[in-house]
Amino acid sequence: MSVQLDNIDKVFFPDAALTKGDLAEYYRRIAPLMLPHIRDRPVTVNRFPDGIYGVHFIQKSVEDHYPDWLERATVAKENGELIQPLVNSADALVYLVGQGAIAFHVTLSRHDCPEHPDRLIFDLDPPGHGGENDDFAPVVAAARAVRDALEAVDLTSFVMTSGSSGLHVTVPLDRRASFDTVREFAQGVADRVAGAHPDEFTTAHAKNKRAGRLYLDTRRNGVNQTAVAPYSVRPRPGAPIATPLEWDELADADLGPQRFHIGNIFRRMAQRDCPWLDIARHGQSAARALERLKKID
Secondary structure: OOOOOOOOEEEEEEEEEEHHHHHHHHHHHHEEEEEEHHHEEEEEEEEEEOOOOOOOOEEOOOOOOOOOOOEEEEEEOEEEEEEEEOOOOOOHHHHHOOOOEEEEEEEEEOOOOOOOOEEEEEEEOOOOOOOOOOOOOOHHHHHHHHHHHHHHHOOOOOEOOOOOOOOOEEEEEEOOHHHHHHHHHHHHHHHHHHHHHOOOOOOOOOOOOOOOOOEEEEEOOOOOOOOEEOEEEEOOOOOOEEOOOHHHHHHHHOOOOOEEEEEOOOHHHOOOOEEEEOOHHOOOOOHHHHHHHHHHO
């Protein structure tokens, strides 16, 4: 199947002179690396029909005019259910770009077992939360501290730029634990890291209680919560990309949340394999890790 798009010359990223067609071509090329991270997960898209400076909106549900070949999942919600798209092919990615989608966000569980995640995420943004002049050093320090706390309970973790303002630290799970267990464990790790570095990090959700410290955000670890998909473009100038990293890349002085973008991502991929290529093979037990964490405490 080859998806035909309308208005492919419409400019989506004026500063980078990137069109809808350019975005569709990016997603078609990156699909072999991106699809393993989004397959069978209900997708939420951030739609910008007229580009990043136009009207935009978040969309979860499938629209009536979506083609029959686009896969769907029924998702339970309060007072009913929702039909969401599944993006299991390059054609599905390109089709949704044709609908104005720029960014793709996915659940931390697959649709066949929505209460049991196979991903755990720590969302780490600068204390200033996303300004152009934010110091990225606290984000790097937080990611390393979280990694070390996870290693203390024998968990392997992975890191990526968010493409927006920070880093995500991700733990692949074996899908045996419920979100309740995963969230308890994630919060326990965050509490431990903040307790060891009280002047640098906090678990206080209220901004007026953070006192300039970086917030260790674990709130994405819940049913129907979403996180930006690896290799998703973000709707910001320059078309930055949420990009999986090797841990040693955090030492790069030029690293920032928008370090990689449509203009340089394929040069990067030509020089190295995806650092998350085998992430799915590392599914680990959140319940066992929680037991270990309690013993440490």
